[in-house]
Amino acid sequence: MPIRPKKIKRAWKPDRVAHQRAVDMSWYYNDPRWRKFSKGFKERHPLCKKCIDKDMVSPTKYTDHIERLRDGGAPDLNHLADEDFQGLCDSCHASKSGREAHGYKEGKGSNR
Numbered sequence: 001m002p003i004r005p006k007k008i009k010r011a012w013k014p015d016r017v018a019h020q021r022a023v024d025m026s027w028y029y030n031d032p033r034w035r036k037f038s039k040g041f042k043e044r045h046p047l048c049k050k051c052i053d054k055d056m057v058s059p060t061k062y063t064d065h066i067e068r069l070r071d072g073g074a075p076d077l078n079h080l081a082d083e084d085f086q087g088l089c090d091s092c093h094a095s096k097s098g099r100e101a102h103g104y105k106e107g108k109g110s111n112r
């Protein structure tokens, strides 16, 4: 019978944690001020902005920071302004987040 090689614990290697975000922003998104703003924003901007640019119509599902929160986009929950955000549908939000994970940035300093 084959023997499975013993697991070697390398003390200098940290244990892997599954699906851990680089920066934990849950405190932000769980804040009632954010929830209220986000809800109102989606009512004011019911259609996905990127889809409108492509002459398509999709309902807004996410209140998206045009500049990523962790890059300094609108961190102050007391001063949330519509112009720092865009409404995105599922697929546009997924594609933006995916590109951001590979270094893509939107917002100030970009020439989109």
Ligand SMILES: [Zn+2]
Pocket (backbone or CB within 6 Å): 048, 049, 050, 051, 058, 088, 089, 090, 091, 092, 093
């Ligand atoms: Zn969209």
